[in-house]
Amino acid sequence: MKFRNGWSVMLVITFGMVITIAGCEKGMDGEVEKPNQPNVSEGKFTLGETPLAFSFYGSYDWYTMQPWGEDIASKWIKENKKVIVNNIPSGGAAAQKFNTMIASGELPDVIFTERGADVERLRKAGKLVPLDPYLDKYPNLKKWASPAAISMLKSEDGKLYQFPNWYTKLPTGNGGYIVNKKIHKELGSPALETFDDLYAFLKQVKDKYPNVIPFEVTIAAQGIDVLYSGFANDHPTQFVSQLAVPQGDKLTSVFADPVYKETMQFASRLYREKLMTQDALTQTLDQVREKVTTGRVAVAAAFNVTDLGKRGTVALQGKDPEAGYAILRPLHKKDVNENKVWPTQYDVLGWNVNLITTSAKNPEGIFAYLDWLTSEEGQRVINFGPEGTYWQGTDDLGAPKLGKAYFDQSTEIARLLGIWDTFTWAGNSTFLGEINDRVMKQFPPGKDDWAAGAQSVTRKSSFNVTEFINLEPAPDSEEGIIAQRIGDIYTEARAKILYAKTDEEVSGILEKAGKDANQAGYDKLLKFKTDRWQANLKKIGAK
Structure with a gap:
């Protein structure tokens, strides 16, 4: 979509x-x-x-x-x-x-x-x-x-x-982060630029606001994929959604990607410390919206965060003009260039x-x-x-x-x-x-309009993923059947990671998922996607 x-x-x-x-x-x-x-x-x-x-x-x-x-x-x-x-x-x-x-x-x-x-x-x-x-x-x-x-x-x-x-x-995009303005102000308006800043802020929220979700990741925990974009330069969320990460002229395993590993270790830490919504994998969009519009979310990350932010701001400002949400510039790891963080994306x-x-x-x-x-x-x-x-x-x-x-x-x-x-x-x-x-x-x-103002930020951090479109094989093809297996392995591993108790356990889950994927024919699927990607580059004149 x-x-x-x-x-x-x-x-x-x-x-x-x-x-x-x-x-x-x-x-x-x-x-x-x-x-x-x-x-x-x-x-x-x-x-x-x-x-x-x-x-x-x-x-x-x-x-x-x-x-x-x-x-x-x-x-x-x-x-x-x-x-x-x-x-x-x-x-x-x-x-x-x-x-x-x-x-x-x-x-x-x-x-x-x-x-x-x-x-x-x-x-x-x-x-x-x-x-x-x-x-x-x-x-x-x-x-x-x-x-x-x-x-x-x-x-x-x-x-x-x-x-x-x-x-x-033109660049389009609605993904990224929002912060609850009132909570942020009441906690002293601390900097929210790096993941260290985010972690410290979420700890404060948990301590001072027991009825508030510190970090909302919305349906299917898509906010975790938004986090991925900030752990390395030029790593858009597309790499996770296509389960294939470019290295040179080849697409490689997401399970072996050190950026994905670091992302999931951070996400698991937030989850086990109850800094992240605890029903991340099961909640509905209506449930997410209810939390946002009643002000029970401190920070949210989503593919369509402008919609969430607008809904929440309109609802809250009906009672309090000072309430609502503000768009954040993309969060990132301390040594990552903020101008190379892409939490949202578009294709032509x-x-x-x-x-x-x-x-x-x-x-x-x-x-x-x-x-x-x-x-x-x-x-x-x-x-x-x-x-x-x-x-x-x-x-x-x-x-x-x-x-x-x-x-x-x-x-x-x-x-x-x-x-x-x-x-x-x-x-x-x-x-x-x-x-x-x-x-x-x-x-x-x-x-x-709140969303239009927010998009002045999200559009600037939107990655053009045109070269990566149409990589998926037909469902009834050999590669398509493999893709279904890899998707199942990925989904199961992602859920297990959230419940992991240590970073080492996260590493073990990813290592096992990688081995299972390879046994299921992942190499063949990655070759198929690589060929499609290279063909795309020729079509758009990038090669």
Whole structure:
């Protein structure tokens, strides 16, 4: 998964879905449409002249699309662009439904999903429409996405099948650390720059605030991976998530990585001394948010710490204007260069992708809509609403000129943003990043957006991991089966490490995990990933 760029209109959420063209039959949302016929004037499909209806499947358990046409943005799109989107819900069982669709041969017109194995599975079955013929006819994707992104999105046959969401030419990122301002101040505002500083502060918190979590690492203990980024120069969290650490021109074992070992020894120490949340591996996101929004967290580390910090600050300042959270510069080991610490990351491809299937009666029309959605106008409509409601006119960069109602109706704006996020299938982080400062300067004093300010820190500490994308093998391949075994070994070892009583015990757990991984074929998997990595470097012109 991978994030929106800035102020409140750029929440860090990503969605997976499928878009399907409706025929004569009644659509999933009750709309009745005639078969779509492409508008062939000047050889292009023109939105707003010919009606376009398509169904949409989000291939994620958690994704729930809001009703189309019932909010001001999608209503405007429906009326002015003549677009109707019929949702196909996953029912919380996206993988099973996806497999059923493939088995039955009844695919939706467009699938919004992760890059990777499922994409190639559909491509090899001949179920995807190549998008290359549309790139020059509809210029927005080509304008805003980098040539490297388009190149990396192409499949082995050299064709493009994926329309990306949240692609970027600019650094993005939301990972890092936050501190409870009130607790920090009451303890004398000690320095929080190094891990030694952090440890000393957490000890103080534990002593003075028995009902507060000193260090919150959020769901799946992802904050531990954030710690990893500070134990050596240029060691982004990506190395842990891909279970492969670069050494020269090869990818090597994470279990043998001295940086990972030191990280886990520190994490184990925090856990055994009860300085870290004790339900790190079992808690839900709602439980984490409840702790943060009630002020029961001193320091938190997360992949999306800007969301946590904003939620916590808004909730706490409703009762106390001095309360809330502050973003921290990336924490690090004493001898590590603070400018080479990368607790968050991005790649130019963004997060998920739209796949137009061969079931679509009008694939060009769907591409035209996605290309409009990723345009300046499309991004303004889906992030700020249609012109004339909360904004009027634009500046030279295309930033909307926000009206008083935008700031006065903050609760309604927040409600709308939650709806619009479910329609954001072609987010353009490049454009939104370019206009971010222009938008933020329009906020009145006291009404500025917390997340946007925090991102001025997180973006500067975001690592470009484009060269490491698409390293995972197909699940049913030999390497894919090995990868599953290695993942299981890693997960088990990580849990055992948290409960370890000494640094020596941590070392022993990692050594055993490394041996188990090697017996499971880790070398073969690392060779596969190394070859993919080297191929990526050639694609992006880095080799």
